[in-house]
Amino acid sequence: MKTIEIEIALMQHFGIRQNIIVPNVSWSFINYEADLVVLTKSNYATEIEIKVSKADLKKDREKKHTHDSEFFKYLYFAVPEELKDFALANIPEKAGLYTINYEPDSLRKYWVTQVKSPQLNKSHIKWKNSQRNYLAELGCMRILGLKTKIVKGLKI
Secondary structure: OOHHHHHHHHHHHHOOOOOEEEEEEEEOOEEEEEEEEEEOOOOOEEEEEEOOOHHHHHHHOOOOOOOOOOOOOEEEEEEEHHHHHHHHHHOOOOOEEEEEEEOOOOOOOEEEEEEEOOOOOOOOOOOOHHHHHHHHHHHHHHHHHHHHHHHHOOOO
């Protein structure tokens, strides 16, 4: 399973009509890149780290940051279903876990299951409307790049 497939599954799961959901977010007030940010209507955010292999999960433990940011109320990891047990043994204790299952013959195709609940980040903050707007702008800016790749026939 590819990262983009997990992004699609999570975006469908969290609902793009209910939440602002943007992949690959990094900017001045977050000192690392969050694979997926889900911002609710009440201006609280969840970070989701997407991992597609055992090596990817191991590599995350070597990062200098520890996914500690006051901008996120919750931290989740998301992995293909077959990595569930390995992920449970290798993600931070504070993190929740989603698994993604792909069923090609199903109408829905992707199934997201919450395997582990995250711990509440007690130092989380509510986002300001200006930060919410910036995240939405960032999401909109991604559309041009994606459509350009589609038109050029490049694989995403």
